Amino acid sequence: MQRTLTKQQKEERALPGATREQIREVMTAVGQPAYRAEQVAQWVYRHGASDYAQMTNLPLALRQLLAEQLPLRRLQTVRAQRSSDGTVKYLFALPDGERVEAVFLPYEDRTSVCISTQVGCAAGCRFCATAQMGFTRNLTAGEIVDEVLSIQQMENQRISHVVYMGMGEPLWNLQQVVKSILLLNKEVGISQRHITVSTVGVVPAIYELAQHRLQITLAISLHAPDDELRARIMPVGRKWKVHELVAAAKHYTEVTGRKVTFEYLLLRGVNDEPQHAHALAKLVTGLICNVNLIPFNQVETPDGFTRPEPERVARFRRILEEAGIAVTQRVEKGHDISAACGQLKLETARARA
Numbered sequence: 583m584q585r586t587l588t589k590q591q592k593e594e595r596a597l598p599g600a601t602r603e604q605i606r607e608v609m610t611a612v613g614q615p616a617y618r619a620e621q622v623a624q625w626v627y628r629h630g631a632s633d634y635a636q637m638t639n640l641p642l643a644l645r646q647l648l649a650e651q652l653p654l655r656r657l658q659t660v661r662a663q664r665s666s667d668g669t670v671k672y673l674f675a676l677p678d679g680e681r682v683e684a685v686f687l688p689y690e691d692r693t694s695v696c697i698s699t700q701v702g703c704a705a706g707c708r709f710c711a712t713a714q715m716g717f718t719r720n721l722t723a724g725e726i727v728d729e730v731l732s733i734q735q736m737e738n739q740r741i742s743h744v745v746y747m748g749m750g751e752p753l754w755n756l757q758q759v760v761k762s763i764l765l766l767n768k769e770v771g772i773s774q775r776h777i778t779v780s781t782v783g784v785v786p787a788i789y790e791l792a793q794h795r796l797q798i799t800l801a802i803s804l805h806a807p808d809d810e811l812r813a814r815i816m817p818v819g820r821k822w823k824v825h826e827l828v829a830a831a832k833h834y835t836e837v838t839g840r841k842v843t844f845e846y847l848l849l850r851g852v853n854d855e856p857q858h859a860h861a862l863a864k865l866v867t868g869l870i871c872n873v874n875l876i877p878f879n880q881v882e883t884p885d886g887f888t889r890p891e892p893e894r895v896a897r898f899r900r901i902l903e904e905a906g907i908a909v910t911q912r913v914e915k916g917h918d919i920s921a922a923c924g925q926l927k928l929e930t931a932r933a934r935a
């Protein structure tokens with residue numbers, strides 16, 4: 583490997599993050615047989631190796647060479663906060679010192695992690711803690727995968743499900759997100775059907791994602807049944823209209839054969855009235871979808887949003903169900919450890935200030 587690599591190529595050639603093919607290319611370049619690539623991939627993606635020194639079935643000289651050609655850098659755990667219900671919220675430091683959060687969510691029948699795709703976020707949703715930090719940078723596929731690998735190791739449990747619902751907008755980092763999904767699937771061994779990507783509703787990127795024909799679940803943060811209300815709580819609503827979003831969702835189901843999820847965050851007195859439920863039912867009728875209701879997780883916001891009481895949530899739910907819509911409600915966890923999107927990082931930053 584005499585030629586100089588660009589920064590991007592170097593990032594693509596870091597571990598975790600490199601694909602099996604990319605690892606093979608490096609092996610070929612340094613005159614090694616292909617099976618060495620399988621060994622390295624196993625060490626990193628199956629055993630969570632953090633140093634070439636651990637790869638004792640590789641010759642020492644090769645390990646030293648690989649450390650230069652294919653650098654292995656893992657996330658550092660800054661903080662882990664354990665909830666009484668088993669939820670654990672992790673704050674990770676990336677190699678450049680930036681920080682992101684990820685959450686471990688154990689259930690009876692599965693183990694799930696909620697991961698971040700960007701440092702901060704540019705969407706500016708009025709109810710979201712991450713929005714208050716602004717946008718810093720995209721995560722690489724390797725950093726995204728490492729959130730899962732690190733939690734798997736710290737919890738000493740295999741992760742079965744991954745939700746892209748942490749900090750950031752996955753579809754504004756589409757290339758790295760798709761790469762991370764393929765790595766989680768092929769190398770870490772997580773079924774595509776057990777992976778959910780949640781988007782603020784970046785319409786052109788939904789069409790682009792559909793072209794990849796993945797078997798993942800697409801979740802769309804709708805949160806309002808009309809453009810005016812949606813734009814008030816989500817600035818992206820000014821750019822992409824509700825009917826465009828519904829058309830993109832329809833396209834996604836047609837191309838992939840997968841049901842989509844519409845997420846609907848409930849803010850008391852803002853979007854949780856019966857009229858909103860009726861309008862929502864009308865909007866999604868005929869689509870292959872389900873609606874996931876999310877009562878607002880109380881964070882401090884400039885608008886002073888509050889969480890609706892259970893009766894209001896139940897009323898909203900009933901209207902949808904009576905209209906024949908499939909409704910689920912988010913199983914909420916980790917209230918005692920501020921497990922809502924962006925909360926831990928915000929609190930840690932405030933405590934440091």
Ligand code: SAH
Binds near residue numbers: 748780781847877
């Ligand atoms: N950017 C993506 C994924 C990250 S947010 C998206 O917008 O979908 C994941 C989900 O959490 C989104 O539905 C988001 O609207 C929701 N969310 C953000 N802040 C929340 C809060 N305080 N309480 C409940 N849900 C929240």
